[in-house]
Amino acid sequence: MKSIIDDKNILHIGFDDTDSRYGRCTTHLAFKIVSNLKRNYSLNFLDYPLLVRLNPNIPWKTRGNGAICIRLRTDNNKDIERIIEDIRNELERCSYIGNGANPGLVFFEGLEIPNEIKEFYRFAMFDILSKQKALKIVKKNNMKCFAYGNGQGLVGATAALGCILESDYTFEVIAYRKSDNLQTSRKIDVLKVIDFDRSMYPYTFNCYDYIHKRVLIAPHGPDPVFCGIRGEDPKILLNGLKMLEIKEKLEGYLVYRTNQGTGMHLNNKLELANTKTYTSGFSRCKVVTNPYTIQGGHILFAVMDNSDTCLAAVYEPTGLTKIASQLHIGDFIEIGFGVRKATSKHTKVLNVEYILILKAVNIYELINPNCKNCGKRMKSEGKNKGFQCKRCKTLDRYGEKVKLLKPRTIKEDLYIPNAKAQRHLTKPLHRYGMEKNGWNRKTDVFLNWFEIFV
Numbered sequence: 001m002k003s004i005i006d007d008k009n010i011l012h013i014g015f016d017d018t019d020s021r022y023g024r025c026t027t028h029l030a031f032k033i034v035s036n037l038k039r040n041y042s043l044n045f046l047d048y049p050l051l052v053r054l055n056p057n058i059p060w061k062t063r064g065n066g067a068i069c070i071r072l073r074t075d076n077n078k079d080i081e082r083i084i085e086d087i088r089n090e091l092e093r094c095s096y097i098g099n100g101a102n103p104g105l106v107f108f109e110g111l112e113i114p115n116e117i118k119e120f121y122r123f124a125m126f127d128i129l130s131k132q133k134a135l136k137i138v139k140k141n142n143m144k145c146f147a148y149g150n151g152q153g154l155v156g157a158t159a160a161l162g163c164i165l166e167s168d169y170t171f172e173v174i175a176y177r178k179s180d181n182l183q184t185s186r187k188i189d190v191l192k193v194i195d196f197d198r199s200m201y202p203y204t205f206n207c208y209d210y211i212h213k214r215v216l217i218a219p220h221g222p223d224p225v226f227c228g229i230r231g232e233d234p235k236i237l238l239n240g241l242k243m244l245e246i247k248e249k250l251e252g253y254l255v256y257r258t259n260q261g262t263g264m265h266l267n268n269k270l271e272l273a274n275t276k277t278y279t280s281g282f283s284r285c286k287v288v289t290n291p292y293t294i295q296g297g298h299i300l301f302a303v304m305d306n307s308d309t310c311l312a313a314v315y316e317p318t319g320l321t322k323i324a325s326q327l328h329i330g331d332f333i334e335i336g337f338g339v340r341k342a343t344s345k346h347t348k349v350l351n352v353e354y355i356l357i358l359k360a361v362n363i364y365e366l367i368n369p370n371c372k373n374c375g376k377r378m379k380s381e382g383k384n385k386g387f388q389c390k391r392c393k394t395l396d397r398y399g400e401k402v403k404l405l406k407p408r409t410i411k412e413d414l415y416i417p418n419a420k421a422q423r424h425l426t427k428p429l430h431r432y433g434m435e436k437n438g439w440n441r442k443t444d445v446f447l448n449w450f451e452i453f454v
């Protein structure tokens with residue numbers, strides 16, 4: 001029997017770059033689009049909306065280089081055209097076009113996303129892609145697309161559509177403010193945040209920075225986001241929203257499935273000779289100069305792999321400088337990094353995002369030998385003149401300095417930036433070993449992932 005759900009009823013929607021430094025928010029547009037779809041059409045969502053973070057090292061992002069993908073199945077195939085039209089209108093109305101936003105909006109009809117689009121996403125996580133390349137894919141796969149401003153948003157929109165999140169992923173519930181409250185400051189009970197964070201560990205992350213005593217779930221300024229809570233399970237996150245006992249009347253919330261906290265942008269191995277500016281990745285390499293500190297407390301050292309030598313930089317706010325300063329020539333390490341553009345002062349620099357110390361070499365210091373007669377450390381008589389004991393005056397004309405193993409304070413371990421300096425994609429230490437592996441779109445969508453408060 002032919003399935004009543006044919007390919008034509010399925011629509012994938014990707015969009016990006018609707019906000020700018022001057023305002024608006026792409027996830028809030030997602031919230032509005034979902035609420036309109038739910039209100040006006042008979043349809044099912046095939047997945048949570050995806051909040052897709054792309055290469056964080058591109059220079060033209062507004063904040064966290066986030067894009068959105070929504071996948072749905074309509075009961076009536078005739079609705080598809082109207083849905084596309086509605087979303088286009090909503091995006092035009094809610095984007096900051098002409099004020100720094102360059103939105104891209106793409107639609108793909110059919111069940112399976114073609115591999116070419118999935119590959120585009122894979123590269124968008126660590127490379128720099130052109131809108132021409134996105135356009136080529138869009139045309140080849142008969143996708144509808146709309147681009148505004150300089151059209152760069154097409155890259156993020158197409159990449160988001162190709163993001164399937166089949167292996168590791170996390171969730172974020174974002175609660176939105178009513179427009180009347182946007183100018184007021186957010187009132188969040190710090191103790192309740194800490195209480196939630198402690199009671200739900202390790203199933204939540206980046207709620208509170210215990211070192212700098214800062215709440216991390218809420219942005220500042222006139223953003224429509226009231227707060228965003230991240231973690232492993234939507235039910236725990238919604239419970240977190242309740243535990244916060246937020247007094248402000250909110251517009252509603254939406255749960256996103258996301259690649260945040262997965263470290264995915266650093267998953268590809270880069271040869272040091274082939275690192276392109278603004279790309280992200282990792283390298284296994286040897287430390288070839290001892291670290292030195294520059295103004296601002298940042299640490300620089302050179303690393304080498306089979307292909308080339310590069311300068312690596314560890315910035316003071318990451319909290320990694322203490323570890324970096326203890327590295328030594330010969331140490332074998334893995335670093336995750338983004339490639340900073342070369343300047344007149346420096347060739348390209350690897351901005352370090354994590355350090356994994358694989359092998360800390362033994363370090364020796366050369367010291368004077370002990371007196372063979374009384375055991376006391378001898379004094380040098382001058383270059384090539386041997387040593388004399390100051391206590392018993394024994395002379396040793398042919399004595400040589402001896403090698404003494406210096407204890408290393410550094411441990412072979414993984415080091416990541418402190419919470420305040422982490423990017424959306426940074427994988428928290430406690431998530432190592434907790435990675436998810438698989439997503440079942442038929443059974444895994446939890447019912448209460450969206451709500452509008454009246």
Ligand code: ATP
Binds near residue numbers: 019123151
């Ligand atoms: P917010 O997090 O507030 O939503 P943002 O940081 O996501 O904002 P955008 O305004 O979306 O910033 O700008 C990012 C721009 O970079 C978009 O135009 C997007 O298409 C583009 N982009 C994203 N990833 C890549 C990539 N790998 N190569 C080239 N362009 C990219």
